[in-house]
Amino acid sequence: MRDEPASLTNSEPYAFVAAGEGLASPRDYFELLKPRVMSLVIFTALVGLVRAPGDVHPVIAFTALLCIAVGAGAAGALNMWWDADIDAIMSRTRKRPVPSGRVSAREALAFGLTLSAFSVVVLGLLVNALAGALLAFTIFFYVVIYTMWLKRSTPQNIVIGGAAGAFPPLVAWAAASGTVSLEPVLLFAIIFFWTPPHFWALALYRADDYARAGVPMLPVTAGPDETRLQILLYTLFLVPLAASPSVLGYAGYAYGAVAVLAGAWMITLAWRVFRRREGETAVRAAKSLFGFSIVYLFALFATLLGEAVIGGLLR
């Protein structure tokens, strides 16, 4: 059959060319890992690793961090495999490797599954089983619970799904200490309650995109005003929660000061989003809150990291 030209494109050995496979560069595969999300994961995991009790060898700590980063990236690749159809519709995501045709869906799936399995097994074997199990659950939660189930079915998608992004410091803490205590659960809770106001601020000025793709984000289903109220309520809950490590004695005065000052600015920006509902000023308010929410989370975790490092040096 292979002697017949017409069969060339249909026969199995050539099917991958027809599907656009084998055309990707390493950079395209790297993009599948969602490097910007991965950088936040690495940073928050580093904080969990440094603050955990006990001494962990730097090589083991590096291995743990690498596995958590690769696991998070693998979950991102599986997310891009599953969501390629809606990514192609939304302007924010249409240039991603799968919808743009640089990587086929089959390649993204294989890449994500391989890295998921590898990161979990390596973390479990080289670091400890609890950390490996938690990483496996994180990947499962992000891919199956959030991406496959919640994202297209409920406006609470990013509220519940936000747990996946909150797990890394917990996994890192387990990797360093072999246990989980209240402090890493607080770190988890801070990221968990930070996620809704962060994402809904973005969704407010990307609502058309989400509506076109059929993703039931809160501004699409409940309207922008209800979203603004929810952003304010979540921020009012988040700010005292973020200050609680200082109150409970887990963090020092520097952290307390940053949590209060940056938290006050978060509430101010959330209030502006709540009040400014029309035109360009409303969009600007939402963009300001979205941008500062990233700075806010970074400032909190950077201070926690700084306190731990300085405390370690003074010991």
Next chain:
Amino acid sequence: MNAGKKMPRPPEEEGVVLTPEQLRRRRARNIAIASVLGFLAVLFYVVTIVKLGPNVLNRPL
């Protein structure tokens, strides 16, 4: 087809002919995979030494 007899084909019709850009990307992928494998070999070696410590020399013959 052809009652079991295979007709010889000209070399240019054999398989998929990749463009220079595809060849470049394949080479870049190969280098990336080789680098990752090399890095993992070093990492596993170092982690083994770290985990076993002095016991790495304890090898009864």
